[in-house]
Amino acid sequence: MTKKVKNIAVLTSGGDAPGMNAAIRAVVRACSYYKVNCFGIYKGYEGLIHNEIEELNARSVRNIINKGGTFLKSARSKEFRTEEGRKKAFDNLVKNNIDALIVIGGDGSFTGALKLSEEYGFPVVGIPGTIDNDINGTDYTIGYDTALNTVVEAIDKIRDTASSHNRLFLIEVMGRDAGDIALNSGIGAGAEEILIPEEDMGVDRLIESLRKSKKTGKTSSIIVIAEGDKSGKNIFELGEYVEENLEEDYEVRVSVLGHIQRGGSPSCYDRVLASKLGVGAVEALLEGKSEVMVGIVHKTVTIVPLTTALEKRIHKHDQLIKVADITSV
Numbered sequence: 001m002t003k004k005v006k007n008i009a010v011l012t013s014g015g016d017a018p019g020m021n022a023a024i025r026a027v028v029r030a031c032s033y034y035k036v037n038c039f040g041i042y043k044g045y046e047g048l049i050h051n052e053i054e055e056l057n058a059r060s061v062r063n064i065i066n067k068g069g070t071f072l073k074s075a076r077s078k079e080f081r082t083e084e085g086r087k088k089a090f091d092n093l094v095k096n097n098i099d100a101l102i103v104i105g106g107d108g109s110f111t112g113a114l115k116l117s118e119e120y121g122f123p124v125v126g127i128p129g130t131i132d133n134d135i136n137g138t139d140y141t142i143g144y145d146t147a148l149n150t151v152v153e154a155i156d157k158i159r160d161t162a163s164s165h166n167r168l169f170l171i172e173v174m175g176r177d178a179g180d181i182a183l184n185s186g187i188g189a190g191a192e193e194i195l196i197p198e199e200d201m202g203v204d205r206l207i208e209s210l211r212k213s214k215k216t217g218k219t220s221s222i223i224v225i226a227e228g229d230k231s232g233k234n235i236f237e238l239g240e241y242v243e244e245n246l247e248e249d250y251e252v253r254v255s256v257l258g259h260i261q262r263g264g265s266p267s268c269y270d271r272v273l274a275s276k277l278g279v280g281a282v283e284a285l286l287e288g289k290s291e292v293m294v295g296i297v298h299k300t301v302t303i304v305p306l307t308t309a310l311e312k313r314i315h316k317h318d319q320l321i322k323v324a325d326i327t328s329v
């Protein structure tokens, strides 16, 4: 028989994402609602290894639903990747009488959670929190919607100056392995071309397409590029290549949006998503579930095995790529 869960701990790990605070808040308040104790672990797995743990109550999470970042702080822990690191982490969970763990983060964080559970039989539940939207088994990850809005707002501003100067802008957005941010923000902000990690359009096709755009009367252009695109050139090299190979007199500028994409007050969508998944995670643990992720599929809170969450996502970008092509003629 599985042990009754009375003390739940929560941590945020990996790259932070807007809405993580809202998720922590939902976990803490669900614990309070179901009358179980809740503990916050600071700095992700790093804090667990160093016993930076504090009990939280419903009032500890007041006034944070609207705040970006994570008040529990986050880290990418190298030590937790080692067996010794995980042993220290487990010992601290036992020392604090914690009997289940909720991990808010992305694939690296879930891999760590799964290892802890496999090695020590410790109950774990994951909540997808990353701006990349690159987790299998959930339609959306916490932070993605906010990041998209941030990116679109930034590109809108760049468009103003691009059009004033008849310039071509290459804009780099986050996404090492996933083109979700690039593709959706690109369509939303009316980009001429979008380069994503999942498809290699080739630099020559890009030049060809820009020539065509110029011929149809476009005087400025926006190209959105995911940081993990497969052109084989970094964005500055790509900028030079475009400038050298486009016969038309086009001034090229490069803009890397960087970490502003990870900050800011979460959108209403992310706050609600985080609230649903936080409550869902506590309920899953109280129902005796472990090694699962709580995600959202067709607007419904859905539980999938962590192994499924860690599988490579089969991207469904075809429709979006077509829409981007059609709307940028």
Ligand code: F6P
Pocket (backbone or CB within 6 Å): 015, 106, 130, 131, 132, 174, 175, 176, 227, 262
């Ligand atoms: O995983 C989220 C993410 O923001 C990626 O899009 C990006 O590649 C990476 O984190 C950046 O990580 P760091 O903040 O450690 O430089």
